[in-house]
Amino acid sequence: MTARIVPAHRVEMAVLAADVLGETPLWCDRSSRLWWIDIERQLHQSFDPSTGAHRWSRHDCRFLGSQALASDGSHFLAQGLSLRQRDPASGLLNDFCEVEHDLDNRLNDGRVDARGRLWIGTMDNELHRPNGALYRVGGDRTVTRLFGDVIVTNGIAFSPDNRTLYFTDTRRYCTWCFDFDLDEGVIGNRRLFADYSATKERPDGACVDADGGLWTAFFSGSRVVRYRPDGRIDTVIAMPVTNPTCLCFGGTDLKTMFITSARKFLSPEQLSLEPHAGHLFAIDGIAQGLPEHRFAVNSKV
Template identity: 35%
Template sequence: MMLSYPVKLALESRARLGECPVWDVNNQRLYWVDIYNHRVHEFDPVLGSDRSFDVGDVVGPLAPASNHRLLMAQRDRIAMLNTKTGAILPVLKVEADKPNNRFNDGKCDRLGRFWFGSVSEDVGEASLYRYDPDGSLHLMETGLTISNGLGWSPDDQIFYLTDSNRKTIYAYDFDLALGTIHNRRELVNLSNMSFEPDGLTVDAEGCIWSAMWNGFCVIRFNPDGHELARVDVPVQCPTSCTFGGADLTSLYITSASVGLSQQEIQKSFHSGDLFCVTTNVRGMPTNAFAG
C-alpha cells in the first residue's frame, strides 16, 4: 500500500547524482554526496542550511569517523575528509587497475569496519570490500555489476546487499565477530519491474527501505522480502535513504537528475533534490568508522 507520510522538500540541491546519505548522531547533521559533481554535502536540518566540500573526483559512500572526519570511497581509493578544514588525506588505493569502475555505496558495521562496493561498466566486474580500522582490506564478494544498497539486521545476523543490475537485494548470513558473510540468497527480485533497487536502509524493526531508481518511490520490505508499503516521491530516480533526526524517525531521501530527458525533468522537476519523510518508524543509529 502507499503510505500517507507527507514527503517534504528538505533542500533544493539540484544534484546530478545525489547519493549515500548518512546521519551523524554526534553533531545531528546529514552527510550526503553528489557523485558526479565531486561534492560531499553537510546538511543541518534545524537551520535548513547546507555546505559542501569539493573532493576533486567522483565520491561515493561515507562513514563518520572521530575528530571531525569522514571516511569516504572515491573512484579508486579510500580517503579521509576533515570537515573542519576541508583537507583530504588519501588512505588506500583500491581497484586502481580497473578504469571502468568506481566506488558506489557502503556503510560501517557495528564494530566500525567499512564495507563498500564498486560499480562497473563491465558486467560482473564489480566487487564488495571490507576495510578494517587496522588498515587491512578484504575482498568480500565478486561477480557484481552495480554493488549498491547494503545494511544489517538489528541483531547483526543478516547482511543485505543490492546488485542493481540484477534488480535483486540479496541476504547473507553474517558473523559480526569475524566480519564474514556466507549463504547468499535472493531476498527481493524485481526483474519483472520497470525500476530497480538502489540504496537502502534498515529500520529498528528489521524492515528494509529501498529507493527505487526509475520508480518514483521508496519501498519498505519485511525481513522475509515481502513488500509492506511504498512511499511515493515526486522524482523519477530516488537513489538512497537513511533515518535521521533527534529520534531517528525522519527518512531522508536523495535523488538524481543525471540521464533524464528534458521531458522527464519537467515531470519530476525536483530531481536531484533532497527530501524528508517523517515516519512512525525508528531507524538505527549510524555506525562510525572505528579507526
C-alpha cells in the same frame, strides 16, 4: 498482506540540491546534520534541519562515490577506487587506502558494521560488465575482497541483530541477504531476497529500521518500499520524483527519513515536468531509525 501506501504529498522537500546523482545520506548525531554526496558533481554536502543551512565542498576527482562517518569525527570519502579521510574542521584530505586496482570501476555504496569495519563495493563505469566486487575495509587499512561478479554495488545494510547483511546489485535487479558473523566479520549462505530481473526494476540504496525492516529506494521507480525480514513488502512511499536513490533516518529522534534523488538519465522533457528532481526529501514519523555505526579508524578489528 496488503501494503500500506503513503502518498507523495506526505513527502516534503528538505533541500533544493539539484543533484545530478545524490547518494549516501548519513545522519551524524555529533553535528546534528545530514551528510550526503552528489557523485557526479563531486560534492560533499551537509544540511542542518535546525537552521536550514546547506553547505558543501567540491572535491577534485572524477566520481565522489560514497562516504562514511568515522570514530574520530572525520569523514571517509570514496574517490574513484580509493578511500580518503577528510578532516571536518580543516577540510584537508589524506590518503587512507586503495581498495581496488587497474579496473574501469569506481567505489559505490558502503556501510559500517557494529565493529567499525567498512563494507564497500565497486561498480562498472559502463554499467553492464560484472567487474565489481564487495570488500571489507578495516581501520588498520586491511582490505579484504569478499566476492566479485558485481555490476553495480548498492543497498548494503545490516539487520539490527547483526545476523544478516543485505546486498543489492542494481543492474542485476536483485537484492540478496547473507548470514553475517559480527565477531569474525564474515558472510555466508547467500540467498535471494528480492528479484526484479523479470521487470528490470532497479533497487538502489537501502537502510534498516529499528524493527528490522529493510527500506529500499527504486531508481527510475518513483518509490521507496519497506520489506519485512521475511521479504514481504508492507509499506510503499510514492515519491514526487522518478529517481529516488538512497535513504537514511535522521533528526534528533531518528524518526525523519531523508531521501536523496537524481536528475541523471532524465530527458529535458522529463526535467521540465519534474522540477524537484535531484533535491533532498524528508518524511516524518514513518518509522524509527537506528544510529549509524562509525568506521573505527586506526584500530584492528
